[in-house]
Amino acid sequence: MSVARLTLLVASLPALAGCSEIQSALAPRGPDAERILTLGLVLLVGAIAILLIVLVALVLALYGSDRWRRRLASANAVKLGGLAFPIVTLTILLGYGIWLMREELAAAVRPPALRIEVTGEQWWWRLAYLQPDGSRIAEANEIRIPVGQEVEFALNAADVIHSFWVPSLGGKLDMVPGRTNRLRLTAQREGIYRGQCAEYCGGPHALMALEIVAMPAEAFERWLAAAASPPEPVTEAARAGRDLFHRSGCGACHAIRGTEARGAVGPDLSRLGGRRFLAAASLRLDEDSIGRFIHDGQSLKPGNQMPEFRIFSATELRMLSAYLASLK
Ligand code: HEC
Ligand SMILES: [Cu+2]
Structure with missing residues (x-):
């Protein structure tokens, strides 16, 4: 890489960081992401300090006075720098890490405000909002949550290993076939937080993204409750689209609540029109x-x-689109 190119790349880094606020571990919007950033910064500063000390020792060992060179070559220097220092530093770090995680450990036992099941599929996200009465509301790809409330995500995988990561809200957790991993997240502010499947899962893995939309609690409750009464298409085109959808066999793979379409191969389309993106936040x-x-x-x-x-x-195609876009 030429010097000019490298300079350009380095100069554009701040701009790149600015436009990725929606998906950035450096722009935390929840307590979990904040803790991870704090730990990351502590490690970074510590690592820089240790690197500087090692470099100074190296320079002294190469070019220093005889007294310094003898000191650095002594058994004491090895015992101190090579044994005592790492043991003390790593023990302090471990203690600090556990202390930092105390919130997470405490959270694991208290009931969350809301439970959402997320299943990684090749290459989209199957969602179910678990209701207090035990029923489930199916959704896909766009996750809505109430702001300020602790949400538990039960993470599964249907086929291969995927990984759930929304950097502005928290850490990354793998989705493994045959087991359920649990992750708690809280969004402190209203907003849209983008995530990405963080474990290569074949084919269009790079186009397997998702969004979490954090909305005011009452608006969220209204949105969830409205799932019980699916909208009827009102325009002529949308009605024609509905008939075409059911005639064309789309219902073999897709479900739309309140209709004969009950397929479970592909994403639930009951409220497709209300989402910001199609096909796992790729379009x-x-x-x-x-x-x-x-x-x-x-x-x-x-x-x-x-x-x-x-x-x-x-x-x-216009009729089908009119119908699907009317489902909110
Ligand atoms: C063989 C099963 C299958 C059939 C039949 C099928 N689909 Fe799909 N569909 C899928 C899968 C799987 C996806 C997810 C694609 C992805 O994002 O990776 C999908 C995604 C979609 C999406 C985007 C959904 C979202 O959440 O972003 C739309 C819209 C859609 N299909 C419409 C249709 C229509 C209309 C028909 C009928 C003409 C149809 N599908 C028939 C399997 C199917
Ligand atoms: Cu994936």
Whole structure:
């Protein structure tokens, strides 16, 4: 890499950090992410201090006076620097780490305000909001949570190992087939926090992202309660789209609450129109992109598990999109 290029790269780093606030461990928006950042900074400063000490010792050993060189070569220097120092430093660090984690350990026993089950699928996120009465509300890809409340995520995987990571809110936790890992997160402010599957899971792994939308508690409750009464399509196009959806076999893989579509292979579409993105946060959602995904999904998200449907005319695609976008 040329010097000019390197300079350009280094100069653009602050700008890059600025635009990634929505997905950055350096911009914590919850207590868990804050603790991780604190620990990271303590480790960084400590590592820099130790590196400086080692460099000074190296310079003294190479170019220092005979007295310094003898001191550094003595058995005492090895015992102190090579044995006592690491044992003391690592013990202090371990104690500090455990002290820092005391909140997490305490949280594991108190009931969370809300439980959400997240299952990693190749290459999207299956969601279920667990209700106090034991029922489950299915969703996909976009997670809504009440701001300021502790949410427990029960993390599973359906096929291969995935990893759940929303850096602004907390640490990363793997999703392993056959076991449930639990993660608590609290968003301190309203906002949108982006995450990414953090374990390579094949094919379009890089296009397996998600968003957590933290909203005021009452608005969240209203949104969740509205799941019980799915909207009926009102426009002519949306009604035609609904009939086409059910005629075309989409319901074999997708579910829409309150309709005959009960498939569980692909994402639940009951409230697709209310999401900001399609296909695991890889495509901005609007009527146009829904149609494009149905027709050209394999070029937009290469390798994804939904077959392309090339059978529809432009008008039919518009009807399907109008219907799906009306589901909120
Ligand atoms: C063989 C199963 C299958 C069939 C049949 C199928 N889909 Fe899909 N669909 C999927 C899968 C799997 C995904 C997830 C793709 C991804 O993001 O990786 C998906 C994703 C989608 C999405 C984006 C959902 C989201 O949460 O972002 C839309 C919209 C969609 N399908 C519409 C349709 C329509 C309309 C039909 C019928 C014409 C249809 N699908 C038929 C499996 C299927
Ligand atoms: Cu993945």
